[in-house]
Amino acid sequence: MSIEFLGNCLTVLSHSLLAAKPNEGCALLLGSHRQSSCLEKQNILQVQMIWPCCNVWGMETFHILDLPKKINIDIKEDLSKKNRFVIDPREQLLANRWARERNWEILGSAHSHPNGEPIPSLVDCYWTFSTGLIVIIGKYGDIRAWWMVEDQIFNTKEVAILSSK
Numbered sequence: 001m002s003i004e005f006l007g008n009c010l011t012v013l014s015h016s017l018l019a020a021k022p023n024e025g026c027a028l029l030l031g032s033h034r035q036s037s038c039l040e041k042q043n044i045l046q047v048q049m050i051w052p053c054c055n056v057w058g059m060e061t062f063h064i065l066d067l068p069k070k071i072n073i074d075i076k077e078d079l080s081k082k083n084r085f086v087i088d089p090r091e092q093l094l095a096n097r098w099a100r101e102r103n104w105e106i107l108g109s110a111h112s113h114p115n116g117e118p119i120p121s122l123v124d125c126y127w128t129f130s131t132g133l134i135v136i137i138g139k140y141g142d143i144r145a146w147w148m149v150e151d152q153i154f155n156t157k158e159v160a161i162l163s164s165k
Contacts, residue, residue, distance in 0.1 A: 003045045003107075003133065003145045004162040006031070010143070016052040017112040017137045023081035026111040027052045028092065029135065030099045033107075044162070045107045045133060051095040055085040084123065085111045108133025118144040133159065 005013070017025035031048035057080070087109065099105055111134075113121070118138035128134070128148040135145045145159035 001043050001045065001147060002036075002160040002162050003047060003135070005047045007048070009047045009050050012050045012052075013047075013110055013135070014137060014141060014143065016050060017110060018114075018141065020055060020112065021114045024055055024057075024083065024085040024112050024114060025052075025137075026055050026085045026087050026109065028087065028095045028109055029107045029133065030095060030104050031107050032104050045159075047107060048104060049099075050110075051091070051098075051106075053087045053091045053095075055081050056088045057081045057084045057086045082114065108135065110135035110137070112137045113139065115139055118142050120146055120148065124148075 013027060013029075016027050019025060028051040029045075029047045030051055031046045034044050034046055036042040036044055092106070096106055109132075113119075113136055116139060118136040120134065120136065124134065124136075125148065128150055131149050132147070133145060134148050135143060137143045143161065145161050147159050
């Protein structure tokens with residue numbers, strides 16, 4: 001599997017996520033699937049639009065998700081928008097409706113790690129509620145894509161980012 005950012009989507013994604021600094025920025029990736037022309041018929045996710053979202057993280061989210069029961073981490077760490085994100089479900093619904101009207105879909109989500117590397121954190125892995133694509137931009141602007149599997153930190157697989165057209 002690969003991901004291809006069409007047009008200026010990679011630039012828009014980078015600017016949108018980094019603009020939220022010092023907080024984590026977040027966005028939804030809208031587009032479609034296509035098969036590669038090679039013999040392996042690799043699935044390529046084509047990102048055709050970035051849907052920037054507001055990070056609505058709050059401690060009430062922490063309690064709703066019941067993190068302490070899911071993973072064994074020190075919950076006394078400073079949990080804030082600077083190191084956590086939540087996309088408002090209403091934004092997800094609006095983006096999904098908008099994408100369907102164009103015969104697209106939500107391919108995945110993206111967020112920034114303003115003080116870290118572009119790799120899924122332990123919390124990113126355990127808060128993955130369904131299998132799908134996640135793109136992360138690190139503190140130096142480097143972008144990596146990952147295929148996440150629900151509640152399975154060891155099944156996280158890096159996804160190749162193709163050159164945009």
